Amino acid sequence: MASLIGSAVRRKEDPRLLTGNGCFTDDIKLTGMVHAAFLRSPHAHARIIRVDTEKARSLPGVTAVFTGLDLAGKMKAVPAMWFLPGCDLKPKDRPALATDKVRYAGEAVAVVIAENRYVARDALDLIEVDYEVLPAVVSQELAMQDDAALLHDDVPNNLALLWKAGEIPDEVFADAEVVVKQRLYNQRVIPSPMETRGAVAQYNPGSGEMTLWCTSQNPHIHRLIYADVLGIPETKLRIIAPDVGGGFGAKIATYTEEAVVACIAREIQKPVKWVEERKEHFMATSHGRDEVLEVELAGTKDGRITALRVTNTANLGAYLSTFGAGCPTIDFGLMVTGAYAIPQAAVVTYGVYTNTTPTDAYRGAGKPEATYQIERAIDLFADKIGMDPVEVRRINLVPNDAFPYNSAMGVTYDSGDYQKALDKALEIFDYEAFREEQKEQRQKGKYLGVGFSTYVELCGFGPSAVAGAIGFQGGVWENSTVRVHPGGTVTVFTGTSPHGQGTATTFCQIVAEKLGVPLSDVELVSGDTQSVSMGWGTYGSRATAVGGAAVSLATDRVIEKARKIAAHELETTVDQIEFIAGQFTVKGDLSRSRTIQQIARSANYAWNLPEGVEPALEGQSFFDPSNFVYPFGTHICVVEVDEGTGEVEIKRYIAVDDVGRVINPLLAEGQVHGGIAQGVGQALWEGAVYTEQGQLQSGTFMDYTMPKARFFPPIESAFTETLSPVNPLGAKGIGETGTTAAPPAVVNAVMDALKPFGVAALDMPLTPEKVWRAIRSGRDKE
Amino acid sequence: MAHQAEVSMKVNGAESKSVIEPRMLLVHYLREELNLTGTHIGCDTSQCGACTVLLDGDPVKSCTVLAVQANGKSITTVEGLASKEGLHPIQMSFWEKHGLQCGFCTPGVMIAAIGLLNENPDPSEEEIRLALEGVICRCTGYQFIVDAVKHAAQTLREAGETKVAMADSMKA
Structure with a gap:
């Protein structure tokens, strides 16, 4: 029988989703349920003078209207959960509803509760708010200036944090043979899962129990934070993440709306539903990136990088979001040297409050920005010394014999074979043939370019002691219980709450393979704080590497116990029992055996158990990884730039990823495709656009360009497999490889195509207009 | 009470008849009145297509059609694709x-x-x-x-x- 681990089986979750039988938050309907709609500020920065809800309250069908003052004393502001030490962090919590001041366009000011969503929307139009509009500041660089508008009176220069890691004397750069300096803007993007946020809250006034269904990537984190915000003990607050329609980081954060909905359900003692409209999602759900990166790279003429210094001026938005302080510091800073053995590195990060939507993790969270600056800087360095960009990468990649590799930023890369991934990608690509073609095509006025990205990222956050040291207010371990029922079927409980990853398939593959039972006999339970003891979230590509590892270890414990029972029944010692493909057999005597299903029955009936063995067949694991995991690979992008229109067409995209052990190659490739689409999206089309007054202009799908099917050629995906020593599966994590690797691969390709026009640097997104203007100005210089 | 309208349509082969507000969108009619929650709402500007259904055999975005516009017509949603014999x-x-x-x-x-x-x-x-x-x-x-x-x-x-x-x- 072929191994289930590594097998491209169809997903267990699909028949439900394919037939319209999924259950997303908006699909939940409770008896007596009423609907919430939030009134949001049209201004980015304003004092609230008066809120008059009288007319709204008297509209037929309206149950209640609440302002911030109405909620005073009923719930707390929602805090962040990453308090980075040593950076003078000035955290600013999100008020339930704004009372004195609004700090970004879209901040909630009041909430209407009505019999249906139409009436709730009608009532919003009847609320009168008088604002005194204040000057707004949108750019993080302007916000730090002395004359900038202040968001929070006690945060001078709007500086929320100043983080420094490493130091390099100026002489190192002054004395270097070659120095490359470049300012890069990693623009603000809007995560945009296809399901917006939503919440349904039901309160039982008799028991004091609150059930909150919400669109969460981490229901236990939501419970931890909201228990405190709402003043409900964790024993009585049940958070359920039902089917969740994508997250990409946007559903990690604990926002105010979900907590407000719960608070009001308790107030009015009726179930309350709120579903975010897409327009609200654009304004009120966390954005990603928005970092101004100034990179200085020192090297030798023969292509060796000797030092790297980066300043990141990061836009945190109006309040400190859940992981807001960590993304541009730890997540970014620790990975600035990328896949290269750079002996010296230093990072400074300014985290700045502005009158914009708060920023937080977005698929990759800091690592894509880190990868972007180093991969762009390498190309600029290669240009400057006249060396091929692949050659410069080869010279500097961390060599195989250096693993585990201690980087200049103080982290230890677990394992890697960077040259192998590069070789494999080049083999698929045929680099020499491309350069020939590029030359020929240029003669004909067609501009082709190739871009490389030999990336590495840091995933599978752990161990928890590290989380503590960097001020993360929680653990980063995962747990699993594997329960074998008397009839031999298996339920797997995991704290890892999925939202599209296919965990219900991959985790069951791990268990079915190890126990030697059919995949159809194994089911996963997740996403409910009442069913699962704990979980620290599905983000940072940690599901398989940490959650999957816990599942694997819990299964080992089941086998360990079953082996004892089998030995007892077969009248031998434990060390005489072999367990292969679901059968416990006495060594050398195939006639004496028990199936795992037979043992499950014996264990649960408990008629005849060995001395000291408790009834039932269940294993549990709490897995705290010893280190991060470091997936890596090489992405190659080929583009053609239309000289006349500035339009960039992706001609080829090759991705060789090494994510350690692949549990299901079909799902792994799906993750690669999706990540690349988002990464290419950031490189070419996506970007939040604010006016100077803080109005979000890219506030709908009409104005914010989401990648579509016709924008892409088929992606050529392949894997190398270098196991991680950090977890028993050898898995590294796959969810963020595409968003990390793709932006620089695409931008490097466009820059390569634009070389004949003398264009040195352009900031993402490389829209036709931007590229066209660059071509024009390049030509004007000629 | 706001003005009401009567609509009837055939949805996944079954006749349905309701009295609704004329402004009700087809997608809300399907989801809220008929409890056919397989059709989803992903945006409010008719871009995302999560709400696409067949109206007399043609794909339409049900967030951009009023339920009253579908009066007398035949609708197929995702719930109507599979048969008892299996998936479509x-x-x-x-x-x-x-x-x-x-x-x-x-x-x-x-x-x-x-x-x-x-x-x-x-x-x-x-x-x-x-x-x-x-x-x-x-x-x-x-x-x-x-x-x-x-x-x-x-x-x-x-x-x-x-x-x-x-x-x-x-x-x-």
Whole structure:
């Protein structure tokens, strides 16, 4: 029988989703349920003078209207959960509803509760708010200036944090043979899962129990934070993440709306539903990136990088979001040297409050920005010394014999074979043939370019002691219980709450393979704080590497116990029992055996158990990884730039990823495709656009360009497999490889195509207009 | 009470009749009145296509159609694709080819694909990608959706279906 681990089986979750039988938050309907709609500020920065809800309250069908003052004393502001030490962090919590001041366009000011969503929307139009509009500041660089508008009176220069890691004397750069300096803007993007946020809250006034269904990537984190915000003990607050329609980081954060909905359900003692409209999602759900990166790279003429210094001026938005302080510091800073053995590195990060939507993790969270600056800087360095960009990468990649590799930023890369991934990608690509073609095509006025990205990222956050040291207010371990029922079927409980990853398939593959039972006999339970003891979230590509590892270890414990029972029944010692493909057999005597299903029955009936063995067949694991995991690979992008229109067409995209052990190659490739689409999206089309007054202009799908099917050629995906020593599966994590690797691969390709026009640097997104203007100005210089 | 209107339509083969507010969108009628929650709402500007259903056989975005406009017409939603005998070939293909991840856009994408296959039973890769212009998927990068549509087209051609049959709705 072929191994289930590594097998491209169809997903267990699909028949439900394919037939319209999924259950997303908006699909939940409770008896007596009423609907919430939030009134949001049209201004980015304003004092609230008066809120008059009288007319709204008297509209037929309206149950209640609440302002911030109405909620005073009923719930707390929602805090962040990453308090980075040593950076003078000035955290600013999100008020339930704004009372004195609004700090970004879209901040909630009041909430209407009505019999249906139409009436709730009608009532919003009847609320009168008088604002005194204040000057707004949108750019993080302007916000730090002395004359900038202040968001929070006690945060001078709007500086929320100043983080420094490493130091390099100026002489190192002054004395270097070659120095490359470049300012890069990693623009603000809007995560945009296809399901917006939503919440349904039901309160039982008799028991004091609150059930909150919400669109969460981490229901236990939501419970931890909201228990405190709402003043409900964790024993009585049940958070359920039902089917969740994508997250990409946007559903990690604990926002105010979900907590407000719960608070009001308790107030009015009726179930309350709120579903975010897409327009609200654009304004009120966390954005990603928005970092101004100034990179200085020192090297030798023969292509060796000797030092790297980066300043990141990061836009945190109006309040400190859940992981807001960590993304541009730890997540970014620790990975600035990328896949290269750079002996010296230093990072400074300014985290700045502005009158914009708060920023937080977005698929990759800091690592894509880190990868972007180093991969762009390498190309600029290669240009400057006249060396091929692949050659410069080869010279500097961390060599195989250096693993585990201690980087200049103080982290230890677990394992890697960077040259192998590069070789494999080049083999698929045929680099020499491309350069020939590029030359020929240029003669004909067609501009082709190739871009490389030999990336590495840091995933599978752990161990928890590290989380503590960097001020993360929680653990980063995962747990699993594997329960074998008397009839031999298996339920797997995991704290890892999925939202599209296919965990219900991959985790069951791990268990079915190890126990030697059919995949159809194994089911996963997740996403409910009442069913699962704990979980620290599905983000940072940690599901398989940490959650999957816990599942694997819990299964080992089941086998360990079953082996004892089998030995007892077969009248031998434990060390005489072999367990292969679901059968416990006495060594050398195939006639004496028990199936795992037979043992499950014996264990649960408990008629005849060995001395000291408790009834039932269940294993549990709490897995705290010893280190991060470091997936890596090489992405190659080929583009053609239309000289006349500035339009960039992706001609080829090759991705060789090494994510350690692949549990299901079909799902792994799906993750690669999706990540690349988002990464290419950031490189070419996506970007939040604010006016100077803080109005979000890219506030709908009409104005914010989401990648579509016709924008892409088929992606050529392949894997190398270098196991991680950090977890028993050898898995590294796959969810963020595409968003990390793709932006620089695409931008490097466009820059390569634009070389004949003398264009040195352009900031993402490389829209036709931007590229066209660059071509024009390049030509004007000629 | 606001002005009310009576609507009746055939949804997945079953007759439905309701008194509703005239401003009610078809998607809300399906989801709230008929409890057919397989059709999802992903945006409010008619871009994402998660709410796509067949109206008299043609794909429409049900967030951009009033329920009263569908009066007297026949609607097929994702719930009407599978039969008791099993999944519809388009569903089967999405399953086989991993054409979905979170599954939120999937019902609309499958219906849009059916719209294409009804007009063009043997579409090229490029034609499929163009035909998916009206839907947005954030998870898959579209490649396996394209593969799924290709595979469904082939399955249907091999089965000799010229028009994509609806399990219950069209038969009823």
